[in-house]
Amino acid sequence: MASVTFNSVTKRYGEFVALRDLDIEIGDREFLVFVGPSGCGKTTTLRLLAGLDSVTTGDIYIGDRRVNELASRDRDIAMVFQSYALYPHMTVYDNMAFSLELQGLGKGDIQQRVQRAAQQIGLEDLLHRKPKDLSGGQRQRVAVCRAIVRNPAVFLMDEPLSNLDAQLRVQARTEISRLHRELQSTFIYVTHDQVEAMTMGTRIAILNQGVLQQIDTPQAIYSTPKNKFVAGFIGSPAMNFFDGALVEMADQLWFKSDALTVALPTPAPAQYQRYRGQRVICGIRPEDIHDAGYVPPGIVTIPLKGTVSLLEPMGNEVIVYLTLGDGQTCAARVDRRSTLALGDTVELALNITALHLFDPHTEAAVI
Ligand SMILES: Nc1ncnc2c1ncn2[C@@H]1O[C@H](COP(=O)(O)OP(=O)(O)OP(=O)(O)O)[C@@H](O)[C@H]1O
Ligand SMILES: [Mg+2]
Numbered sequence: 001m002a003s004v005t006f007n008s009v010t011k012r013y014g015e016f017v018a019l020r021d022l023d024i025e026i027g028d029r030e031f032l033v034f035v036g037p038s039g040c041g042k043t044t045t046l047r048l049l050a051g052l053d054s055v056t057t058g059d060i061y062i063g064d065r066r067v068n069e070l071a072s073r074d075r076d077i078a079m080v081f082q083s084y085a086l087y088p089h090m091t092v093y094d095n096m097a098f099s100l101e102l103q104g105l106g107k108g109d110i111q112q113r114v115q116r117a118a119q120q121i122g123l124e125d126l127l128h129r130k131p132k133d134l135s136g137g138q139r140q141r142v143a144v145c146r147a148i149v150r151n152p153a154v155f156l157m158d159e160p161l162s163n164l165d166a167q168l169r170v171q172a173r174t175e176i177s178r179l180h181r182e183l184q185s186t187f188i189y190v191t192h193d194q195v196e197a198m199t200m201g202t203r204i205a206i207l208n209q210g211v212l213q214q215i216d217t218p219q220a221i222y223s224t225p226k227n228k229f230v231a232g233f234i235g236s237p238a239m240n241f242f243d244g245a246l247v248e249m250a251d252q253l254w255f256k257s258d259a260l261t262v263a264l265p266t267p268a269p270a271q272y273q274r275y276r277g278q279r280v281i282c283g284i285r286p287e288d289i290h291d292a293g294y295v296p297p298g299i300v301t302i303p304l305k306g307t308v309s310l311l312e313p314m315g316n317e318v319i320v321y322l323t324l325g326d327g328q329t330c331a332a333r334v335d336r337r338s339t340l341a342l343g344d345t346v347e348l349a350l351n352i353t354a355l356h357l358f359d360p361h362t363e364a365a366v367i
Helices: 042-050 092-102 108-123 136-149 166-183 195-198 218-223 228-233
Strands: 003-012 017-025 031-037 057-062 077-080 154-158 186-191 204-209 211-216 239-250 252-258 261-263 280-282 301-313 318-326 331-335 345-353 356-358
Touching: 003 211, 031 042, 031 166, 031 195, 042 057, 042 077, 042 154, 042 186, 077 136, 092 108, 092 136, 108 136, 108 166, 136 154, 136 166, 166 186, 166 195, 186 195, 195 218, 195 280, 204 218, 204 228, 211 218, 211 228, 211 239, 228 356, 301 331, 318 345
Parallel strands: 031 186, 031 204, 077 154, 154 186
Antiparallel strands: 003 017, 003 057, 204 211, 239 252, 239 280, 252 261, 280 356, 301 318, 301 345, 318 331
C-alpha cells in the first residue's frame, strides 16, 4: 500500500515535451484514472512511475521514498500493459510464476500465490494453457493476474481493456473495480475511454498535450469542468459550444449568439459581470436540451429552433442533431417517446439553468 506523488515532473524527448510540470498526489488505495486523447502523455506518466523511463526534471515519490534513481524492480509496483506482453512460449502458470522466481521465492510459496490469484480472477482451469490458446478476454485476465501475484503496493494499468469487445469490457470493468476493493492497493489506470474513467475512478486526471487539465471526482469533472477542453472531452455526445457575447438588456445579463439568446440566472454571479459586453463561449450538454413535448418537470427552458439533420434512436433515448439558423449543428439527448422526424423544423427546449460559460481566450470556465 502506498501513495504516489509527482512533483513538477517534466519529460522531454529531445525538444518535444511529452509531460509538462506534472504535480499530482495520489492517495494510498486510491483508484486514479488518467484520461485524455491519444498522445497526451498517459503512457509516459505510467512509464516514468514504473521506472521504465526516467524523468527529465522533477521528482517521483512512492510513499515517502523518492524513486527517481530506484530500479524498476525495486519500486514495488506491477504494470499491466495494453498489449498484455505475455510470454507466448510459457503456460499461464509460468507467466505468473516467472516474476516470483526472479524475486527468489521458493516453489511452494510461488504455487500458493499463483493459485490464490488464479482463484481471485477465475483462471484456475486455464493454468496449463499457453496464451495462444486463450480468448482475448482470458488473456486480459492473465495479464491482470500476473500483476496480482506480485502483490505490489501500486498497480499500473495502461488501457488493459482496449482489446476487448464491448460486452467483455463492461464485465472486465466491474471485475477490476472489485479487485481494487478486495486488494486494497493503489490503482493507477490509463484509458481514453471516458465511460471507464467515469465509472472506475475515485478521481480522474485529465491530460492534454502533456499538461494536467483537471483532477477531481468524476461527478465534479462532469458538473464543473475547469475549462473548455475538459468540458468537451468528458460527456458523449460532447457538450455543445456557442460563440457569442454577454450583453445587458432590460437590467439583465444575456448570452447572445446568432443561434441562441438566453437570459442568465439572476442575480448573475459576480464573475459574469466581468464579461459584460465581452465575447464568451457558452456550453450546454446534450441532455440539457429536451424535446419540447417531454420536458422533465421543474425545468425552465427557452426554445432552440433548428432543423433535424440526424436522428440516432438509442432505445433508451434519442440523440437528435439539430442544424441551427447559423448553420451550426447541436446535439440533444431527448426522451425516447419523441416523434421528431428527419427534416422537421422544430423548437427544442433548452434548460437555461444548465449553461457553462468559458473565456474565449484562455478557455477557462467562468465560475
Ligand atoms: N521514446 C519516445 N521518443 C519520442 N517521443 C515519444 C517517445 N515516447 C513517447 N513519445 C511521444 O510522447 C507523446 C506522449 O506519448 P504517450 O505514449 O504517453 O501518449 P498516450 O497518452 O499514452 O497516447 P495513446 O492513447 O495513443 O496511448 C506522444 O506524442 C509520443 O509520440
Ligand atoms: Mg498510451
